[in-house]
Amino acid sequence: ILNVEQSPQSLHVQEGDSTNFTCSFPSSNFYALHWYRWETAKSPEALFVMTLNGDEKKKGRISATLNTKEGYSYLYIKGSQPEDSATYLCALQTGANNLFFGTGTRLTVIP
Amino acid sequence: GAGVSQTPSNKVTEKGKYVELRCDPISGHTALYWYRQSLGQGPEFLIYFQGTGAADDSGLPNDRFFAVRPEGSVSTLKIQRTERGDSAVYLCASSSPGQGSGYTFGSGTRLTVV
Numbered sequence: 001i002l003n004v005e006q007s008p009q010s011l012h013v014q015e016g017d018s019t020n021f022t023c024s025f026p027s028s029n030f031y032a033l034h035w036y037r038w039e040t041a042k043s044p045e046a047l048f049v050m051t052l053n054g055d056e057k058k059k060g061r062i063s064a065t066l067n068t069k070e071g072y073s074y075l076y077i078k079g080s081q082p083e084d085s086a087t088y089l090c091a092l093q094t095g096a097n098n099l100f101f102g103t104g105t106r107l108t109v110i111p
Numbered sequence: 112g113a114g115v116s117q118t119p120s121n122k123v124t125e126k127g128k129y130v131e132l133r134c135d136p137i138s139g140h141t142a143l144y145w146y147r148q149s150l151g152q153g154p155e156f157l158i159y160f161q162g163t164g165a166a167d168d169s170g171l172p173n174d175r176f177f178a179v180r181p182e183g184s185v186s187t188l189k190i191q192r193t194e195r196g197d198s199a200v201y202l203c204a205s206s207s208p209g210q211g212s213g214y215t216f217g218s219g220t221r222l223t224v225v
Contacts, residue, residue: 004153006153034213034214036213036216041218042218043114043115043215043216043217043218043219044154044202044204044216045216046213046214046215047213048213049213089153089154091153091154097142097144097159097161097166097167098144098156098159098167099144099146099154099156099214100156101146101153101154101155102153103151103152103153104153
């Protein structure tokens, strides 16, 4: 079992604020890093799959960066909206299959 | 179907009973995964199918857990002699060959053992 850590565990931000959270992982056996958004009573939704050191991906107001050498990824949300409230999960993929998930960051955006 | 479908969405069962959880993946996805999320934890890998065969079942916690995918599409996770510690959200995901697109998850089955 690989130790994937996410911080903070939870946070509350005001609507319109920008925020970011961290995923750290062991840099050995790296294959890919996944980010998912999981809203209550819904399916986890894939946000990004990142493979290259220094990679940066963007989807609307959400972006992510990756550092495979030091073993971390940041997720940024610009101008948070109430609909961004969800649990954000990162997962390390070490081979062709299987993901090792962190415990998630629970984001609440206050209108 | 358009997404990964899991049934039932909720299941309450008595300790010691047998349960089956069903997953219907995206048509054409050869890879299928089962994960379990306990309260306060991230999803934990249980088993991975490539086609009909279990390519990796190293995450199954003990021999009370078993999963099948007889025709390479629908999969059933079977739990015998359920225990209170089995209470969790059981997630199924499927993917197509190659990395890059992420996994498509179902909305899970919330199992409560009382």
